[in-house]
Amino acid sequence: MTQDTYPKTEGDARPFASEKFTEATRIPMWDPETDDVLVCRQVRQETHDVKTFLFSGREPRDFRFYPGQHMTFELPVEGMIFRSYTISASAARPYRIEITVKRVPGGPGSNWLHDYMVPGKEINVSGPAGEFTTDATADHKVLFISAGSGITPMMSMTRTACDLSEPSDLHFIHAARSPSDIIFREELALLAAQNPGLKLGFTCDTASAQHSWTGYTGRLNMQMLSLMTPDFMERKIFCCGPASFMDGVRNMLQSTDFAMERYYEESFDFGAETAGTVDDPTAAPEISDQTFFVSFSKTGHVVECGPGITLLSAAREAGLLPMSSCQRGICGTCKSILHSGEVDMQHGGGIRQREIDQGKILICCATPLSDVVVEL
Template identity: 80%
Template structure:
């Protein structure tokens, strides 16, 4: 009896997470707890301000990830900067991972990568993590909506589906400033030509006469969406891009009466630069719900009381301290600190390794005290 496309695709991807995969390939699984260093193997210029960086292990390793997940990179700039970038590669090609990064004016992470990351250079990485993923080979009608560098998780999902078989019924809509800013334009056109169930549509804010543009022009609107994907109301929608773009999409879909339970998005707004995760801020559930705990910061001498469900980061700010932080979701690892004494409830999203936890480190943005504590910032 033949298996359904969904079962085959899920088993193919799940194989990457199975110990038997090592035996089949005779290539060990990459384990960031044992070796968290990757080597840049290739740099590709995608557009004038977007590059793809391809990485692999120092020795041959197989990576296991789901399409749409991200990895956290520790960059040697301004002391140390951590940034989360979505994997843009196909999960069905496990021997390398790649990220596609847009240069952000003034952004320390993206500018360092664009200026200094070259083949042969090593970088410290953790992950993968994140749950913004889907199997585009399922017998399910999907619609991907992306803008700018928000295309990266959608590209990973699309590449994976095309490698495993082909998308079952996928509409892929991408918005860009102008035609020259469309990332992966040629590859998407090729994938669409090879996979008839993959239908593409692009819209650009502006065009130039030299572009010979025959696609849509202007911001994505409800009438435009209806032309691009006439049955969008019947589809499961995945959205990723700048905050204003996603706000507009949500408002547009609500106006149309779309069932928002079938809408999924990935946030790309961590403040200074884009990063990849869709998860909501981690909820914290302390074991003791009605007790105040003392949070001490020995280096500065500050002491503050921390109420139920209050994070250590919030307590530090109430004490007048301004510890370095970024995502505030337990993802990026920027606020990593040493717990000197006491117990905490930490609900992180992948921004800290187990060996660091074993060494007494915590992420203060997603940790709440379970006793009086001392923290070294």
């Protein structure tokens, strides 16, 4: 309740009850500039190789994020690695953060989380960040298409839409290896039963008799898509999954003359281009026509950096292999220290202002404006 719910009676000098309630229960907002620690509160096994990790702040915090955004986790593996994971929770439930992670064979980040993240353990994070989002409660037709763990941003959008109001017209198609690999299968069925505006479709690569599978079998194709969502040509389409899966969906839609400006995709390889977005030429930074020397303090390498070349590209030119992921200043993986010189850094939220004030930069989106020395 808010103060405006019940008006005060004229002449009543007593403290208004809802004012006391509001003051007593007001929870500070999560501030990405100052807050950077989450505490694991619960771990749920979703499938045989997928877990959901539920976090909150050390003290209660009100998280504000758009469904589909991600957070970057600092994981104590091989010294320290950074991994970005999509928030799978509903944005309408702002006091917790959930990520849903598939164990990847040989994947240092996912394996560490599966093996060592337990209730009570703390982890350093940054974010939320990301631009892959939509309002599934709006008055337009939407189609989500996902595969594997690419279901996570779609699940956040779907949960949010169902929490806020019934989705007006949302179709959700998911592809999995087998029926037992369908993440959130039971919850999605429940949401669809409670929300007539939500329609589901599944296809599995393989299905055994023990699963009593009555859905589609095989890779998603045009015939399946037309049967599950006959009016897909009229919808906004959001796609997420392995690169090969998204390539297939994109090619399939292009073959039907679908209006690709209504197609949006998100990849867990943040370096991939995102369809449905257009660069704004007015927002492009000025590029110096000068050439500068870039020195890497740890290795002693020095390279010449031409106009518009990022420090990450310069490092690779020097034969170095610094950790990086998104190459757009979003994930924070390539964070380093600028010891001297000036750079132009057009980041996308992967670094805090206080870190910039401490001399840290993201080398994937920083171009030199002078000779520079970088800690690599």
